[in-house]
Amino acid sequence: MKDLQSYFNQKLKSRADRVTRWVIGLSGGLDSVVLLHLAARSLPAGQLLVVNIDHQLQPQSAHWSDFCGRLAGSLNLPFVSHKVVVAAGASLEQAARQARYQVFEELLQPGDCLLLAHHLDDQAETMLFRLLRGTGVRGLAGMPDSRMLGQAELYRPLLSITRQGLQDWARAEQLQWIDDPSNADLSYDRNYLRHKVLPLLQARWPGFSRRWSDTAGYLREAEQLHTDLAEIDLQQVRTGAGLDCSALMALSAPRRANLLRYWCLKAGQSIGERHIQSVVKLIAAADDRQPVVQLGDLQLRRYRGTLVLQPQQTTIEWGNRPLTEPGEQTAQGRLEVVGGADHAGLKSLTGVTLRNRYDGDRCKPVGRGGSCSLKKLFQEHNIPAWQRSSWPVCVVGDEIVALPGICICEGWQSDKKGSGFTLKWLPTALSARGDSDTL
Structure with missing residues (x-):
């Protein structure tokens, strides 16, 4: 594409006012090298950060990171490189992508815009790959040109440009880049599509990538x-x-x-x-x-x-630990203990410990007029069965004195307003029930 720089500048113009830092993903390959040079020629150097992710999957990966660092240095741009360990699994490509995006997400800050160099042929490849694997409308829509990633925006300004267009511009500008030998390995599904399938489609239906992009x-x-x-x-x-x-x-x-x-x-x-x-x-x-x-x-x-x-629910083992202010924070929920309650609460924390419920547990809730099984109390307060085994039970010795978020027991309530402790158990859940807000 002859006027690629003007095209790139126009694509970024609408974001210039709201972006405080542009983060460039640089692998050293053709696409990202073109992206870096376009950005370096149009954006203030003080607003740029060049980031390389070393997946450590090739013996030469450290040399590629060095190449990226030298390239960024030649343009007087700040540069960071992060090594990642790619988890072994059925799809090495997917695992590498997850590791890479995790680093990006941790690095990005509010006001950042991450620029990635995906192009038109990448989009066609992605759509075909997902179609063969099986997907719905969302998957077949391919890569969006922008989306949120963590606290920042991810943007692909070259998604409408063919790889040939990027290569023509790079050669005209006499740029240098790295050719990753793994890109020729046909054991990877995407490489097979890129080298064997897509050229056949292109030969039979020239320009199909752009029509797929429209689709x-x-x-x-x-x-x-x-x-x-x-x-x-x-x-x-x-x-x-x-x-x-x-x-x-x-x-x-x-x-x-x-x-x-x-x-x-x-x-x-x-x-x-x-x-x-x-x-x-x-x-x-x-x-x-x-x-x-x-x-x-x-x-x-x-x-x-x-x-x-x-x-996913796992049972908390309370283990008779002491009940103290301000409470307990666990993966399964939060136990709040707040002194100076505005209404009657547990009169003292002295000697109070936490344990799990036992079969047959009973207590005497204040105002109940007798004993009641914990099972019945859980049912009355709409506590799902899978949350009950982790619900903290407050005891002194063998006597149950409170069930956080549900009741205080007779003889253990504070004598006057504001003198006791409010207990509240808030199970961790995306959707199950409202926070327990009773004593």
């Missing part, structure tokens, strides 16, 4: 419509932080699936067709069952007609 735009519009519809349905189906099972099942199957994908994605977890069918079975299960659909580190459960999404 990606149409699919992004369709995905936005799906999102808008899901938000409308969410307002009708949501109950508290969960979804009303009856209202969810009243939706048509496509709308139900669309809403579930949207709801789970907002929690950071994608959901496929197999999981959606499992959710339908979960909702239809008998009332006395407690089925679970596992979604990575999250779990979908049904409780009293509500579908809830929460972190």
